[in-house]
Amino acid sequence: MASEHRPERAESPAAVANSASPTVVERITHQDVPAVCGLFKKVWESETTGLPAELVKSWQPTPLEFTSWMEGVTYFAARRDGRVVGVVGCELEHGSCHLVDLVVDPEARRQGVASALLATALDWAKRSNAPEAWGEVLGRFHSAAALFAHLGFVECGVLHKHQWNEDVRLFERLL
Numbered sequence: 001m002a003s004e005h006r007p008e009r010a011e012s013p014a015a016v017a018n019s020a021s022p023t024v025v026e027r028i029t030h031q032d033v034p035a036v037c038g039l040f041k042k043v044w045e046s047e048t049t050g051l052p053a054e055l056v057k058s059w060q061p062t063p064l065e066f067t068s069w070m071e072g073v074t075y076f077a078a079r080r081d082g083r084v085v086g087v088v089g090c091e092l093e094h095g096s097c098h099l100v101d102l103v104v105d106p107e108a109r110r111q112g113v114a115s116a117l118l119a120t121a122l123d124w125a126k127r128s129n130a131p132e133a134w135g136e137v138l139g140r141f142h143s144a145a146a147l148f149a150h151l152g153f154v155e156c157g158v159l160h161k162h163q164w165n166e167d168v169r170l171f172e173r174l175l
């Protein structure tokens, strides 16, 4: 496995086909933290979630907060022309790979960016000997549910009114 300081790199053929500039997915380094935090802010400030403002704010970490999120979580960033356009985190929980904090720049959506990120995340999970990868989707986030289904994840459960009185849907893919 690549060391903490050597980013893993993969180009997504799907994304290459869909856009003028290729999408490159790499493991993030501490140098990427400001750009990653800027992306979380851009995404959650522009998204109309209908969720409490304090909650949506908690998904927009400061660089200091994000540095602590990075402990125990391996994050990958998707870049185009050097600009961060997507992020996903992977954490091993009881051997399984939990996918967290997935976001794509609103201007780069439906161009395969999340698919490229998750392909790299699943590859990382396989190489970490995880038997499966899974993610949680709040009931109102239909795009994320459609994305997981598109990528062959199976909806394996629902936690009723689990977070903020909202159902949380669980999606998993065996590796």
Ligand SMILES: CC(C)(COP(=O)(O)OP(=O)(O)OC[C@H]1O[C@@H](n2cnc3c(N)ncnc32)[C@H](O)[C@@H]1OP(=O)(O)O)[C@@H](O)C(=O)NCCC(=O)NCCS
Pocket: 043, 047, 102, 103, 104, 105, 108, 109, 110, 111, 112, 113, 114, 115, 116, 135, 136, 137, 138, 141, 142, 143, 144, 146, 147, 148, 150
């Ligand atoms: C969900 C999200 C990450 C998808 O990113 P993306 O880069 O646009 O996804 P992709 O382009 O890889 O989509 C691949 C496929 O997923 C499905 N999909 C993705 N977004 C969709 C949408 N809004 N509606 C319906 N299907 C969608 C489609 O099947 C799509 O293939 P197609 O474009 O050929 O039809 C992005 O919309 C986002 O950041 N949303 C806000 C944050 C969020 O919900 N994060 C997830 C929290 S669990």
